[in-house]
Amino acid sequence: MASGRIALLCLLGLLLVAASPAAIAAKDDKIFYQITFMWPGAYCAQTKAGCCMPKTDVAPASDFYVAGFTVYNATTNSSLSSCSNTPFDMNQIGDATRLMQYWNNIRCPSKSGQKGWKNAWETSGVCSDLTESAYFDTALALRDKINPLSRLVSNGIKPDFGLYSVKKIKEVIEEGIGAPALIQCSKGPFNKFQLYQIYVCVAEDAKTFVECPSPRKPYTCGDDILFHPFKKWMLKTNSTKSYAAADAIDQLLEAVMEI
Numbered sequence: 001m002a003s004g005r006i007a008l009l010c011l012l013g014l015l016l017v018a019a020s021p022a023a024i025a026a027k028d029d030k031i032f033y034q035i036t037f038m039w040p041g042a043y044c045a046q047t048k049a050g051c052c053m054p055k056t057d058v059a060p061a062s063d064f065y066v067a068g069f070t071v072y073n074a075t076t077n078s079s080l081s082s083c084s085n086t087p088f089d090m091n092q093i094g095d096a097t098r099l100m101q102y103w104n105n106i107r108c109p110s111k112s113g114q115k116g117w118k119n120a121w122e123t124s125g126v127c128s129d130l131t132e133s134a135y136f137d138t139a140l141a142l143r144d145k146i147n148p149l150s151r152l153v154s155n156g157i158k159p160d161f162g163l164y165s166v167k168k169i170k171e172v173i174e175e176g177i178g179a180p181a182l183i184q185c186s187k188g189p190f191n192k193f194q195l196y197q198i199y200v201c202v203a204e205d206a207k208t209f210v211e212c213p214s215p216r217k218p219y220t221c222g223d224d225i226l227f228h229p230f231k232k233w234m235l236k237t238n239s240t241k242s243y244a245a246a247d248a249i250d251q252l253l254e255a256v257m258e259i
Contacts, residue, residue: 030074031128034201034212035142038067040106041159041230042196046186052108052236058100062230063149066103067197069120069139071127074204077213083127088118092132098140108236138206148198151176152227163192163224173198179209185221194226
């Protein structure tokens with residue numbers, strides 16, 4: 001009989017622990033990610049600082065760039081930042097070639113991109129429960145999986161100064177990943193709104209796409225928006241090597257447009 005009482009007390013104790021605030025908090029600590037893709041043609045068309053070839057030996061891709069990989073609390077839908085003081089270590093990245101291609105900084109004056117990676121890691125990456133190398137690898141893997149430019153071009157939506165339906169752009173992305181995306185516009189030529197950034201969210205497993213929380217301030221777009229081209233002349237260059245890299249940008253984009 002005594003042993004039965006002890007077993008019952010132990011079971012009650014476990015139930016109380018499971019229902020305790022600490023246990024509930026642990027359950028609520030689930031996260032999801034929001035990855036931001038920036039279209040360089042729109043950025044270069046709108047920035048007053050101008051666009052420059054980055055200070056690297058690798059040409060930036062003729063594609064959407066990763067502009068952020070933010071960690072969110074899955075219960076509150078609020079972004080998490082600076083969760084620890086783990087410093088950025090460039091040596092932990094290994095081969096940074098793909099970061100230079102797809103997560104770069106083309107703002108003038110020319111930069112290497114390392115400051116942006118450092119800020120991303122120390123602001124958001126430290127909240128991800130991933131190692132530094134895994135954080136950046138995960139972002140690049142998602143970029144490859146989502147591949148917004150290829151999806152859009154294969155559906156007839158090309159960076160050719162054409163006007164395209166925002167509704168159609170959203171449908172193309174959602175059909176590809178199974179979850180809606182957010183579209184942010186900026187003012188472009190001819191006083192038209194242009195496609196600037198695409199936001200996609202993914203669960204903590206980095207495999208299951210989910211709906212992103214609404215932005216605090218709704219993004220303003222017209223029904224039809226401009227898809228601005230991205231050309232080598234948009235990037236200021238200062239060396240023969242830079243000019244060769246800029247030529248590669250045009251060639252790569254032409255190859256994508258032929259899809």
